[in-house]
Amino acid sequence: HDSNDTQKVKLTGDEVAKHNSRESCWVIVQGRAYDVTEFLPEHPGGPKIILKYAGKDATEEFEPIHPPDTLDKYLDKSKHLGEVDMNTVKQEKKEEDPDEQERQERIRRMPILEQCYNLMDFEAVARKVMKKTAWAYYSSGADDEITLRENHNAFHKIWFRPRILQDVEHIDTSATMLGTKVDMPYYVTATALGKLGHPEGEVVLTRGAKKHNVIQMIPTLASCSFDEIIDAAEGDQVQWLQLYVNKNRDITKRIVEHAEKRGCKGLFITVDAPQLGRREKDMRSKFDDVGSNVQSSSGSEVDRSQGAARAISSFIDPALSWKDIPWFLSITKMPILLKGVQCVEDVIRAVEAGVHGVVLSNHGGRQLDFARSGIEVLAEVMPVLRERGWQDRIEIYIDGGVRRATDIIKALCLGAKGVGIGRPFLYAMSAYGLPGVDRAMQLLKDEMEMNMRLIGCSKISELNPTLIDTRGLGMHTAPVPRDTLGYNVYDPLIGPKEKSK
Numbered sequence: 019h020d021s022n023d024t025q026k027v028k029l030t031g032d033e034v035a036k037h038n039s040r041e042s043c044w045v046i047v048q049g050r051a052y053d054v055t056e057f058l059p060e061h062p063g064g065p066k067i068i069l070k071y072a073g074k075d076a077t078e079e080f081e082p083i084h085p086p087d088t089l090d091k092y093l094d095k096s097k098h099l100g101e102v103d104m105n106t107v108k109q110e111k112k113e114e115d116p117d118e119q120e121r122q123e124r125i126r127r128m129p130i131l132e133q134c135y136n137l138m139d140f141e142a143v144a145r146k147v148m149k150k151t152a153w154a155y156y157s158s159g160a161d162d163e164i165t166l167r168e169n170h171n172a173f174h175k176i177w178f179r180p181r182i183l184q185d186v187e188h189i190d191t192s193a194t195m196l197g198t199k200v201d202m203p204y205y206v207t208a209t210a211l212g213k214l215g216h217p218e219g220e221v222v223l224t225r226g227a228k229k230h231n232v233i234q235m236i237p238t239l240a241s242c243s244f245d246e247i248i249d250a251a252e253g254d255q256v257q258w259l260q261l262y263v264n265k266n267r268d269i270t271k272r273i274v275e276h277a278e279k280r281g282c283k284g285l286f287i288t289v290d291a292p293q294l295g296r297r298e299k300d301m302r303s304k305f306d307d308v309g310s311n312v313q314s315s316s317g318s319e320v321d322r323s324q325g326a327a328r329a330i331s332s333f334i335d336p337a338l339s340w341k342d343i344p345w346f347l348s349i350t351k352m353p354i355l356l357k358g359v360q361c362v363e364d365v366i367r368a369v370e371a372g373v374h375g376v377v378l379s380n381h382g383g384r385q386l387d388f389a390r391s392g393i394e395v396l397a398e399v400m401p402v403l404r405e406r407g408w409q410d411r412i413e414i415y416i417d418g419g420v421r422r423a424t425d426i427i428k429a430l431c432l433g434a435k436g437v438g439i440g441r442p443f444l445y446a447m448s449a450y451g452l453p454g455v456d457r458a459m460q461l462l463k464d465e466m467e468m469n470m471r472l473i474g475c476s477k478i479s480e481l482n483p484t485l486i487d488t489r490g491l492g493m494h495t496a497p498v499p500r501d502t503l504g505y506n507v508y509d510p511l512i513g514p515k516e517k518s519k
């Protein structure tokens with residue numbers, strides 16, 4: 019034997035299976051066994067989901083939700099029990115998902131990538147081929163999803179006033195964001211749980227962003243570990259960090275300092291989610307056993323069926339406030355921006371607090387329903403900043419419902435530095451992997467060049483408010499979604515019972 023061939027005796031499936039209760043709970047993840055008995059009450063997703071896999075192989079359920087370094091980071095080494103001989107593990111017969119057969123058939127018949135001509139096409143395909151739980155998590159918005167619809171709908175209320183006879187032979191779509199030169203004025207915004215849509219997760223978006231020289235905002239709640247996403251970047255590729263602030267500020271400080279050390283060029287503190295929104299599609303999907311008693315450690319009863327969102331977010335500090343900003347400014351040299359600002363008063367406060375920018379955003383309609391779209395808030399903010407001569411004091415971004423290059427152009431005409439795009443790249447990745455993300459970014463670039471040419475501008479700096487008519491922006495038609503129960507319940511045909519004569 020060579021020296022390090024210490025053939026440790028591997029655990030058998032039967033040995034692990036004996037520890038299948040609250041009193042003694044072992045699980046297998048990626049071929050290794052872990053004693054999670056004492057961890058059960060601390061699990062953010064509640065003990066239920068772990069107990070469902072007590073004594074069994076939990077790898078498939080574990081991977082999309084947890085970065086790979088989770089157990090090393092949060093489970094004491096003494097609870098790492100070592101390798102399991104996976105040949106001795108009885109693989110659970112997965113409860114046949116009735117839809118799975120049909121879904122596989124839809125995957126066989128899905129359109130080829132070249133049949134996708136715009137970002138909405140990817141959504142249409144993803145809806146058909148994604149696992150139900152993944153589609154539910156990505157697509158859901160809060161409550162009646164009015165804001166989810168309004169985000170894209172709002173762009174339809176802005177019309178162009180194009181100029182003619184401007185030499186538009188050469189179009190330059192490049193821009194600068196937080197000092198970084200990018201090929202297009204958008205970034206891939208932070209969206210959690212990338213492995214729900216694709217087995218490789220967020221690193222697929224990293225590769226797409228590199229190819230198209232745009233910035234990726236790394237989510238706190240990524241499926242991949244932060245370092246995996248940083249390591250997937252190439253050369254001088256720039257990434258930003260999206261931060262959910264932890265109740266335990268030491269953890270937050272460590273995350274921020276590590277991100278700066280690894281080269282992140284912007285810190286985006288999410289401020290619109292002191293509690294994650296109620297996303298009913300997500301709640302209805304299988305995650306309801308994951309989202310169970312998330313606050314069990316504090317003993318407070320919470321709604322047991324809060325879906326993945328609540329399960330993965332119980333660490334977020336609802337006490338975060340303006341008084342925390344000086345501390346953030348003291349712990350990092352990265353530019354600090356607030357993501358999820360939704361009225362001009364808070365933009366003024368952000369300038370006075372000394373942050374470097376804001377993202378006008380309602381979290382993709384996943385938080386407060388009836389929050390206004392980012393583009394509408396932008397139209398409110400910029401005139402006030404211009405009045406004060408503050409339009410260049412901070413960098414203003416918006417996100418939410420950006421699906422066309424004309425949406426990007428409208429935001430830039432109003433004065434945004436750039437826009438964040440979320441779901442379209444998730445759907446492109448989930449349906450077609452990296453080629454999908456690559457095509458989506460290429461389509462956007464082609465649209466951008468054409469629309470800039472038609473509006474009469476050859477470079478980003480020429481985009482200005484005279485090119486758009488925003489009079490319709492304040493009109494809120496709330497398209498009632500047809501899938502709400504309220505709509506289905508109301509039925510004039512079934513009136514009160516005719517009184518029998």
Ligand SMILES: Cc1cc2c(cc1C)[n+](S(=O)(=O)[O-])c1c(=O)[nH]c(=O)nc-1n2C[C@H](O)[C@H](O)[C@H](O)COP(=O)(O)O
Pocket residue numbers: 155156157169207208209210211237238239260288294327357379380381382383384417418419420438439440441442
């Ligand atoms: C689609 C999506 C968005 C999420 C997102 C997850 C998904 C699946 N998650 S969430 O789980 O907490 O809701 C995050 C997140 O981790 N942090 C965050 O700041 N924004 C999060 N957002 C919001 C995102 O950063 C943008 O604000 C939003 O996606 C922009 O709207 P579009 O999707 O229409 O482009």
